[in-house]
Amino acid sequence: xxxxxxxxxxxxxxxxxxxxxxxxxxxxxxxxxxxxxxxxxxxxxxxxxxxxxxxxxxxxxxxxxxxxxxxxxxxxxxxxxxxxxxxxxxxxxxxxxxxxxxxxxxxxxxxxxxxxxxxxxxxxxxxxxxxxxxxxxxxxxxxxxxxxxxxxxxxxxxxxxxxxxxxxxxxxxxxxxxxxxxxxxxxxxxxxxxxxxxxxxxxxxxxxxxxxxxxxxxxxxxxxxxxxxxxxxxxxxxxxxxxxxxxxxxxxxxxxxxxxxxxxxxxxxxxxxxxxxxxxxxxxxxxxxxx
Amino acid sequence: xxxxxxxxxxxxxxxxxxxxxxxxxxxxxxxxxxxxxxxxxxxxxxxxxxxxxxxxxxxxxxxxxxxxxxxxxxxxxxxxxxxxxxxxxxxxxxxxxxxxxxxxxxxxxxxxxxxxxxxxxxxxxxxxxxxxxxxxxxxxxxxxxxxxxxxxxxxxxxxxxxxxxxxxxxxxxxxxxxxxxxxxxxxxxxxxxxxxxxxxxxxxxxxxxxxxxxxxxxxxxxxxxxxxxxxxxxxxxxxxxxxxxxxxxxxxxxxxxxxxxxxxxxxxxxxxxxxxxxxxxxxxxxxxxxxxxxxxxxxxxxxxxxxxxxxxxxxxxxxxxxxxxxxxxxxxxxxxxxxxxxxxxxxxxxxxxxxxxxxxxxxxxxxxxxxxxxxxxxxxxxxxxxxxxxxxxxxxxxxxxxxxxxxxxxxxxxxxxxxxxxxxxxxxxxxxxxxxxxxxxxxx
Numbered sequence: 001x002x003x004x005x006x007x008x009x010x011x012x013x014x015x016x017x018x019x020x021x022x023x024x025x026x027x028x029x030x031x032x033x034x035x036x037x038x039x040x041x042x043x044x045x046x047x048x049x050x051x052x053x054x055x056x057x058x059x060x061x062x063x064x065x066x067x068x069x070x071x072x073x074x075x076x077x078x079x080x081x082x083x084x085x086x087x088x089x090x091x092x093x094x095x096x097x098x099x100x101x102x103x104x105x106x107x108x109x110x111x112x113x114x115x116x117x118x119x120x121x122x123x124x125x126x127x128x129x130x131x132x133x134x135x136x137x138x139x140x141x142x143x144x145x146x147x148x149x150x151x152x153x154x155x156x157x158x159x160x161x162x163x164x165x166x167x168x169x170x171x172x173x174x175x176x177x178x179x180x181x182x183x184x185x186x187x188x189x190x191x192x193x194x195x196x197x198x199x200x201x202x203x204x205x206x207x208x209x210x211x212x213x214x215x216x217x218x219x220x221x222x223x224x225x226x227x228x229x230x231x232x233x234x235x236x237x238x239x240x241x242x243x244x245x246x247x248x249x250x251x252x253x254x255x256x257x258x259x260x261x262x263x264x265x266x267x268x269x270x271x272x273x274x275x276x277x278x279x280x281x282x283x284x285x286x287x288x289x290x291x
Numbered sequence: 292x293x294x295x296x297x298x299x300x301x302x303x304x305x306x307x308x309x310x311x312x313x314x315x316x317x318x319x320x321x322x323x324x325x326x327x328x329x330x331x332x333x334x335x336x337x338x339x340x341x342x343x344x345x346x347x348x349x350x351x352x353x354x355x356x357x358x359x360x361x362x363x364x365x366x367x368x369x370x371x372x373x374x375x376x377x378x379x380x381x382x383x384x385x386x387x388x389x390x391x392x393x394x395x396x397x398x399x400x401x402x403x404x405x406x407x408x409x410x411x412x413x414x415x416x417x418x419x420x421x422x423x424x425x426x427x428x429x430x431x432x433x434x435x436x437x438x439x440x441x442x443x444x445x446x447x448x449x450x451x452x453x454x455x456x457x458x459x460x461x462x463x464x465x466x467x468x469x470x471x472x473x474x475x476x477x478x479x480x481x482x483x484x485x486x487x488x489x490x491x492x493x494x495x496x497x498x499x500x501x502x503x504x505x506x507x508x509x510x511x512x513x514x515x516x517x518x519x520x521x522x523x524x525x526x527x528x529x530x531x532x533x534x535x536x537x538x539x540x541x542x543x544x545x546x547x548x549x550x551x552x553x554x555x556x557x558x559x560x561x562x563x564x565x566x567x568x569x570x571x572x573x574x575x576x577x578x579x580x581x582x583x584x585x586x587x588x589x590x591x592x593x594x595x596x597x598x599x600x601x602x603x604x605x606x607x608x609x610x611x612x613x614x615x616x617x618x619x620x621x622x623x624x625x626x627x628x629x630x631x632x633x634x635x636x637x638x639x640x641x642x643x644x645x646x647x648x649x650x651x652x653x654x655x656x657x658x659x660x661x662x663x664x665x666x667x668x669x670x671x672x673x674x675x676x677x678x679x680x681x682x683x684x685x686x687x688x689x690x691x692x693x694x695x696x697x698x699x700x701x702x703x704x705x706x707x708x709x710x711x712x713x714x715x716x717x718x719x720x721x722x723x724x725x726x727x728x729x730x731x732x733x734x735x
Contacts, residue, residue, distance in 0.1 A: 041550075044546075045547065045550060045551070048543050048546060048547050049547055049605070049608075051543065051604075052540075052543055052544070052547060052603070052604040052605040052607075052608055053605045055540065055603055055604050055605075055685070056600060056601060056602070056603025056604060056605035056606060056685075057600070057601025057602045057603050057606075058599070058600045058601035058603075058606075059600075060600070060605060063599040063600035063601070064599075066598070066599035066600075067595070067596065067599040069598075069599070070595055070598040070599060071595055098334075101331050101334060101335070104327070104331070105327075105328065105331045105335075108324055108327070108328065109328075140716055140719065141712060141716075143674075143715070143719075144674065144711070144712040144715035144716050144719070145708065145711070145712055146674050146675075146677040146678055146688075146711065147678070148677065148678045148681060148688070148691075148692075149677075149691060149695075149704075149708055149711070152691075152692065152695040152696075153352065153695065153704070156345075156348055156352065156695065156698060157344060157345060157346075157348050157349045157352065158340060158343065158344050158345075159343040159344065159345065161335065161336065161340070161343070162335045163335055163337065163340055166335070232588050232589070232590070235588065235590055236589070236590045236678060239590055239682070240678065240681055240682065240692070246590065249590075253594065267591060270588070270591075271586050271587055271588075271591075274586050274588060275582070275586045278585075278586065
């Protein structure tokens with residue numbers, strides 16, 4: 001790296017002093033730029049933080065000792081009532097299953113949509129190469145709209161229940177996975193596809209037999225990663241909108257003092273589920289990618 | 292593989308067996324997924340969805356997204372007429388500047404809904420002329436309303452004791468004892484630029500441009516263009532100024548949270564990397580902390596922090612910071628473990644200490660990878676900050692949830708959605724551009 005820099009910026013190779021000078025000059029300039037950028041960045045962070053603090057209800061310094069106060073209060077109360085925890089676990093398993101179902105269904109539906117979008121937006125695989133840009137924009141918009149917007153609007157139309165959350169998360173998943181899928185598909189070997197074309201296979205057959213076997217491990221791996229994210233998203237949507245364990249948690253929080261054992265119970269259930277899912281999916285993904 | 296090998300019966304059997312298993316899989320997996328979806332559809336009660344869905348709401352929402360309605364209301368007792376947009380006080384037309392489709396003459400008000408639909412308010416009643424149907428005539432009698440219309444009454448006319456309402460494709464009309472109202476629907480977001488109290492509302496675009504450049508000053512102390520900017524920014528209907536501030540707050544939350552997390556996670560990542568940190572116990576402890584932070588999830592952290600710091604953008608940025616520290620710590624330590632040791636050894640051979648080895652041996656290698664990960668997170672956090680804003684009460688997320696919960700300001704919802712989508716796409720492009728620049732600039 002350095003050798004090429006010296007060779008290209010300096011004059012003839014024998015003029016060592018001049019090269020050294022030029023190199024040091026380059027290093028100095030680069031450090032200057034780096035320093036200026038760093039100062040700018042620090043200033044931006046500081047002023048941004050100041051501004052955020054001034055528009056916040058409580059200040060940073062005042063709130064800092066309070067960070068542990070709430071968890072301590074909650075945990076100490078829950079510890080006194082720890083005998084209730086197993087009962088709370090059992091009582092909330094149905095809503096946990098609902099949350100997991102929302103995540104799984106939207107990963108599957110969004111994943112299927114993402115596969116189609118990815119194939120349609122990859123040049124060389126798409127049946128309509130001119131429209132790849134259109135499908136890309138569709139994915140961008142699907143990714144950009146926050147799930148909560150879609151979910152809240154759909155709750156207004158469809159009433160409560162898990163379906164609004166499923167549709168909201170699926171749309172987002174389709175956009176997010178579609179982008180990752182199409183990056184994988186771009187690197188797929190086109191020879192099997194050409195081979196299939198030569199024997200007269202249709203577009204669906206070419207994709208199913210020529211592309212899918214190549215990209216499947218990576219796609220499934222991304223899909224699992226997305227499932228992890230969607231479990232969290234589904235819990236959050238429950239908290240803001242309705243349905244699932246997020247909603248139970250919100251209700252428990254609203255009960256407040258006296259029912260903190262409920263808060264801790266639901267929280268532990270969610271935490272353990274997320275950790276278990278992450279661990280399993282980590283293992284599976286490692287095996288998938290390493291073959 | 293040669294032909295003789297292929298032709299051996301054991302191998303052929305083996306190939307056929309694997310092939311058969313594959314074929315079975317390619318049917319079994321889609322079938323299993325289908326079965327699961329069927330189960331989910333039953334447990335989510337998708338069949339009952341049709342009865343629960345409120346299609347009226349959907350219609351209201353979709354029409355509100357892109358059009359506005361003007362209420363023309365007459366109080367029957369006093370005869371006072373008011374014309375307002377969406378029935379809001381701040382969208383009320385001044386009495387001397389009514390829209391051209393409303394005419395008043397001698398106590399009779401005529402509302403032209405277009406396509407031959409004509410509503411007339413007169414003394415003691417109102418008339419609605421519907422093309423291809425006839426005239427609906429309503430008279431107020433001593434004890435109720437008398438309706439005269441071609442029989443039989445179609446289902447878009449709803450007549451009861453104290454209220455008669457008519458819904459056509461041109462608009463809606465409702466008569467009660469106390470007042471008569473007509474709603475005219477028009478495309479577009481009303482008063483988006485200037486409200487009715489602004490003189491610029493009554494000008495066309497070329498007139499506004501002319502007024503901005505050389506027109507007579509509306510306010511003698513300021514040029515017209517400044518007045519326009521002020522009236523647009525402080526538009527009472529759309530509150531552009533507040534909305535842009537909220538949007539800025541959301542981006543600020545994402546920015547502070549993401550980069551704050553990166554700064555915190557950098558040293559922690561070093562300490563959690565097996566090739567940098569000789570102390571196994573500390574490494575193990577840090578990793579478990581990262582796992583814990585990630586496992587607890589942003590939702591819980593947001594709630595806990597909101598209790599301590601109160602609502603606002605700082606709480607949101609701290610929540611993002613905390614959550615992402617877990618992810619970055621893990622990712623950074625993995626990046627450190629995958630570095631090329633040769634460069635570190637080179638620095639060590641010249642007598643560099645641990646800090647120098649890190650600065651000159653490790654950082655230049657991993658910087659592009661780390662930055663690109665951080666920028667990916669910045670992009671997704673911009674979207675996440677909307678949701679966090681809804682929980683902690685800050686930024687565009689708060690405005691959005693409020694607008695949705697009122698269940699009538701759907702044009703605001705549409706406006707916010709457009710802004711959010713544009714912002715996220717802009718951040719997407721910005722981070723993509725920065726990623727390309729930095730990675731190229733960092734390694735070249």
